Amino acid sequence: MLLIKRRVLSLLLLVMILLSFGIAGSALKVNEELKINQDKLDNLAKVYVAKVIDGDTIKTTGGEKIRFIGVDTPETKHPEKSVEYYGKEASKFTKNKLEDKKVYLEYGVEKKDKYKRTLAYIFMEDGTFFNAKLLVAGYAELLTIPPNLKYVELFKDLVREARGNNRGLWKKEEEEASQLPVISWQKADEYIGTKVIVEGEVIDTYDSGKAVFLNFAEEYWNTFSAVIFASNLYKFSNNPAQHYLHKEVRIRGRVKDYEESPEIIIEEPKQIRIKE
Incomplete structure (x- = not known):
């Protein structure tokens, strides 16, 4: 009986650990075009984008600020930093794609950051996984912060692809190296x-x-x-x-x-x- 109780406790502990790191929650299936099936969108929260703050942050019509999980675009409005290389391009890309449009949110295991912004994965109306799109196009670097790790392996692959093809912000490195x-x-x-x-x-x-x-x-x-x-x-x-x-x-x-x-x-x- 004691052995059974120990095994049960061990299993419960394992489940708690998996949940805390977002592993137990299954990731949505993303195809080669970085899209999910339309029927999956119905299970996600829906918001309207009133304003793009910068490449990885938006503000909804309800006044909620949302920070994209797993990506970090160059700064454009940091109070202590100047505008970074490719920051304006990243902000423009996000603005063209998301501003005044409806998007769908998949929340992180940790739902708020230290600035009280909502943390989420962003999906467009056609199912496009926008966080992933930023990475593969070279508009963002990978930003890995536990416990929000659900798509980290996909994100790693996309960054390697963007970096290997000198896309976006990665192009500057090759230009600099030649000098x-x-x-x-x-x-x-x-x-x-x-x-x-x-x-x-x-x-x-x-x-x-x-x-x-x-x-x-x-x-x-x-x-x-x-x-x-x-x-x-x-x-x-x-x-x-x-x-x-x-x-x-x-x-x-x-x-x-x-x-x-x-x-x-x-x-x-x-x-x-x-x-x-």
Whole structure:
């Protein structure tokens, strides 16, 4: 009897965990055109968009502010930031598609953010999944905040596609790269504070659990290294610690000094390329 009770409690605990992370709630089926079936819209909340605040936030005719889950468009109206690259384009896209129109909402497990905005996935009248559309077109980056993770795998794939094809905001990175100096890893300490492209062979890697380190010398503690923090690993389609080991690579970024050793922090997969 005691064993049965323990098993029941374990199952209840598992269900609670799944619910808290939004895994137990099944995701709507999204087709290749990033649309859901029309009959699924009837089960969602319906609102009318009075105003587009920026690329990822709208205001309804009822005065409710709604922040799109899983996406982050460049800032256009942040009180402490200037207008960011591709921000106006993202806002214009959302305005053209949603303003003065009816949309359908699928709420997140967590329904409000710290600014009291409603958190939701947005679907257009024809079933188009608008959050996904922003990502695949290059108007937004992925923003992953638990427990609202229902479509995170789809979103990851769409960002990789947009990034790989230099769409929208990702195009700037390639334009910038063509203007950067190319240096060997041995000279990285001469370029502290400068954006460069570093070339060399990764001879050792280390995954600490908090970050992956790509090292270019046996005495890695006082020579150049590249660092990928665990929070950015989801962006990679491979395991960087294995994929780049013993490969000649080019790494793009700003060289920083960390405990008297040069390093570049890799936040995006496009910052590192294997030399052909």
